[in-house]
Amino acid sequence: xxxxxxxxxxxxxxxxxxxxxxxxxxxxxxxxxxxxxxxxxxxxxxxxxxxxxxxxxxxxxxxxxxxxxxxxxxxxxxxxxxxxxxxxxxxxxxxxxxxxxxxxxxxxxxxxxxxxxxxxxxxxxxxxxxxxxxxxxxxxxxxxxxxxxxxxxxxxxxxxxxxxxxxxxxxxxxxxxxxxxxxxxxxxxxxxxxxxxxxxxxxxxxxxxxxxxxxxxxxxxxxxxxxxxxxxxxxxxxxxxxxxxxxxxxxxxxxxxxxxxxxxxxxxxxxxxxxxxxxxxxxxxxxxxxxxxxxxxxxxxxxxxxxxxxxxxxxxxxxxxxxxxxxxxxxxxxxxxxxxxxxxxxxxxxxxxxxxxxxxxxxxxxxxxxxxxxxxxxxxxxxxxxxxxxx
Amino acid sequence: xxxxxxxxxxxxxxxxxxxxxxxxxxxxxxxxxxxxxxxxxxxxxxxxxxxxxxxxxxxxxxxxxxxxxxxxxxxxxxxxxxxxxxxxxxxxxxxxxxxxxxxxxxxxxxxxxxxxxxxxxxxxxxxxxxxxxxxxxxxxxxxxxxxxxxxxxxxxxxxxxxxxxxxxxx
Numbered sequence: 001x002x003x004x005x006x007x008x009x010x011x012x013x014x015x016x017x018x019x020x021x022x023x024x025x026x027x028x029x030x031x032x033x034x035x036x037x038x039x040x041x042x043x044x045x046x047x048x049x050x051x052x053x054x055x056x057x058x059x060x061x062x063x064x065x066x067x068x069x070x071x072x073x074x075x076x077x078x079x080x081x082x083x084x085x086x087x088x089x090x091x092x093x094x095x096x097x098x099x100x101x102x103x104x105x106x107x108x109x110x111x112x113x114x115x116x117x118x119x120x121x122x123x124x125x126x127x128x129x130x131x132x133x134x135x136x137x138x139x140x141x142x143x144x145x146x147x148x149x150x151x152x153x154x155x156x157x158x159x160x161x162x163x164x165x166x167x168x169x170x171x172x173x174x175x176x177x178x179x180x181x182x183x184x185x186x187x188x189x190x191x192x193x194x195x196x197x198x199x200x201x202x203x204x205x206x207x208x209x210x211x212x213x214x215x216x217x218x219x220x221x222x223x224x225x226x227x228x229x230x231x232x233x234x235x236x237x238x239x240x241x242x243x244x245x246x247x248x249x250x251x252x253x254x255x256x257x258x259x260x261x262x263x264x265x266x267x268x269x270x271x272x273x274x275x276x277x278x279x280x281x282x283x284x285x286x287x288x289x290x291x292x293x294x295x296x297x298x299x300x301x302x303x304x305x306x307x308x309x310x311x312x313x314x315x316x317x318x319x320x321x322x323x324x325x326x327x328x329x330x331x332x333x334x335x336x337x338x339x340x341x342x343x344x345x346x347x348x349x350x351x352x353x354x355x356x357x358x359x360x361x362x363x364x365x366x367x368x369x370x371x372x373x374x375x376x377x378x379x380x381x382x383x384x385x386x387x388x389x390x391x
Numbered sequence: 392x393x394x395x396x397x398x399x400x401x402x403x404x405x406x407x408x409x410x411x412x413x414x415x416x417x418x419x420x421x422x423x424x425x426x427x428x429x430x431x432x433x434x435x436x437x438x439x440x441x442x443x444x445x446x447x448x449x450x451x452x453x454x455x456x457x458x459x460x461x462x463x464x465x466x467x468x469x470x471x472x473x474x475x476x477x478x479x480x481x482x483x484x485x486x487x488x489x490x491x492x493x494x495x496x497x498x499x500x501x502x503x504x505x506x507x508x509x510x511x512x513x514x515x516x517x518x519x520x521x522x523x524x525x526x527x528x529x530x531x532x533x534x535x536x537x538x539x540x541x542x543x544x545x546x547x548x549x550x551x552x553x554x555x556x557x558x559x560x561x
Contacts, residue, residue: 053524202515202524221512221528240508240531257505257535275501275539292497293543314494314546337549344552379491381549 026181028073030082035070035091039100041194049188049198050103051205056186060209067189068093068102075181085182104186136391141320142299147281148264151244154225200224215251232268249284255294267302283308291315301325301371308373316381318389319373321363327371329361329384336380342390464520467529474533478502481540488547498543505536 041047041064061067070091074082090105142150190196190213198217210228219238226245234251238258246264253269255261258276267284274292282300286307289296293314300320301308310317321327331338338345338359345359359382362369375382383389482502489495512528519525 053522202522202528204524221524221531240528240535257501257539259531259535275535293539293546295542314543316546335550337552379494379546379550381546 026075028075028181028183029077030074032072032074032082032086033070034072034086034089035068035093035104037068037093039066039093039095040064041066041100041191042098043193045098045100045194047190047194047196048099048101049196049200050101051198051203052105052201053203054104054106054186054200055184055204056104056188056206058205058207058209058211059187059189060211061189061191064191065189066100066102066191066194067187070104070186071184073181073183073185076178077180077182102188138388138390139297139318141385141387142281144264144281144300147262147279147299148246151225151246151262151264154242154244154262230268265302301327303371305371307371310373310375310377312375312377312380314379315377316383317375317377318383318385320385320387320389323363323386324365325363325371326365326369327361327363327373328369329359329373329375330357331359331375331377331380331382332357333375333377333380334358336377336382339381339383339385339389341385342383342388467516467520467526470530471533474537478533478536478540481537481544485540485544488544494543498539501539502536505532508532 047066072085093102192213195214200219200222202221204223207226211226212231214231214233217236221240223242228247229245230249232250236253238255240257242260243258244262248263248266248269250268254272255276256274261276261278264281265284266280266287268286271289273294276294278294279297282302283298283305284302285305289310291312295316298319334356336358486495509532512525515525516529
């Protein structure tokens with residue numbers, strides 16, 4: 001039975017590869033347009049997206065219209081299966097005054113079904129491995145490019161993990177004409193200047209272009225991937241799931257129980273986090289982080305990040321610094337462990353402006369000091385190093 | 392029209408003796424009857440095949456559906472039981488270790504929230520057990536609960552380490 005699922009999983013994987021290739025290379029038997037519509041907008045338009053169990057690509061619109069196109073293509077697929085695939089989709093769109101609402105709910109995709117079974121097996125094997133081996137590996141400093149590469153390749157990394165867990169060697173599959181293929185494609189094109197309000201559940205959205213629209217998003221159990229995202233009015237409430245963005249600049253982002261938050265560059269933003277793992281390629285200017293019990297890794301700081309303020313409780317913060325960088329790091333609070341180059345340092349509490357300072361590191365290579373990191377911490381663990389952090 | 396049935400038995404007594412060639416006559420009549428049997432076996436065979444095919448296909452389809460769905464549900468149930476057992480053990484270990492009541496209360500609240508989420512996702516799973524995102528949501532939820540409990544214990548252990556090996560005071 002497991003082998004059967006492996007074969008079918010390969011079908012899924014290869015069908016994804018097909019999707020990545022030019023669709024024209026494979027002649028599909030049937031194409032069904034589930035939904036196709038466009039809506040005119042102006043600066044006051046709000047686009048409301050209600051997506052449940054939906055995967056979509058989001059692009060910048062070439063003009064001032066919102067375009068939505070949702071298609072399913074089939075090859076060598078039984079009629080009944082096609083009907084089953086189509087009847088389980090609930091899609092609607094409408095425009096009322098200046099509000100455009102697009103809703104989509106998918107269910108019961110055959111490929112998803114097979115994939116889920118395999119995924120489940122992997123999760124189990126990971127868990128068993130995890131329970132047996134709880135030792136954490138040292139973390140090496142990553143370059144910004146390396147983090148950006150991981151963000152861009154986050155899907156394929158996930159896929160390789162999947163293949164690795166199943167002991168399947170990635171290979172180039174020769175296509176047979178009899179292979180069954182189902183290609184699902186939803187594309188939403190959004191003009192730059194409209195407000196996007198999205199409620200996403202169990203969904204997977206990839207933003208193909210930079211996204212500077214004002215966005216208010218309520219996201220649950222979903223995967224989001226952005227190139228550059230930024231608007232000072234952004235409000236994100238992200239609960240569980242995976243968030244990858246090459247750049248986050250401006251806005252307020254709340255993450256709870258997120259399994260993976262990976263950001264290339266972070267600037268001018270407020271993060272409110274709890275129970276989340278966060279990795280940031282480069283800390284830019286004027287960020288503030290409020291946290292309870294999350295784990296942070298900051299690989300690099302820009303030369304003029306100016307201010308990083310953190311208010312944390314039971315947080316673990318790992319930071320890499322260049323010796324040539326100008327900065328002052330102050331930690332204030334109590335009961336926090338500090339590790340510098342992997343050596344534990346005790347601290348003396350002393351009062352300064354009524355706040356107990358635990359650690360004050362000053363690295364100054366020039367006369368002016370522009371960069372200050374202030375961490376208010378209770379029951380925290382703070383690690384700083386130049387290249388490797390051991391746990 | 393009333394009739395005494397005892398009279399009928401008296402009449403039957405007259406038929407006691409059969410003619411001597413009755414058997415030959417019967418076989419002769421039998422041969423003369425039109426031969427309709429030649430097509431009947433084929434009809435029967437066709438009917439049987441049709442029934443077998445119908446039942447077979449029906450069973451096959453039903454079986455296929457059962458085979459596709461039930462391993463997932465069974466797998467989920469097995470995973471769920473395994474995780475919940477581990478989560479319970481980690482929770483007990485955590486409350487034994489933690490001295491901060493506020494922290495314990497915050498974790499209790501978080502775990503309750505995650506459990507509520509799990510119940511909601513479970514309803515979606517029952518409505519469509521084969522959806523990848525829903526199944527992932529269920530597993531992620533269980534993994535998160537287990538992970539945060541293990542992580543906080545590790546965190547507390549580091550905070551509670553004695554200071555014997557400290558490098559120096561800054």
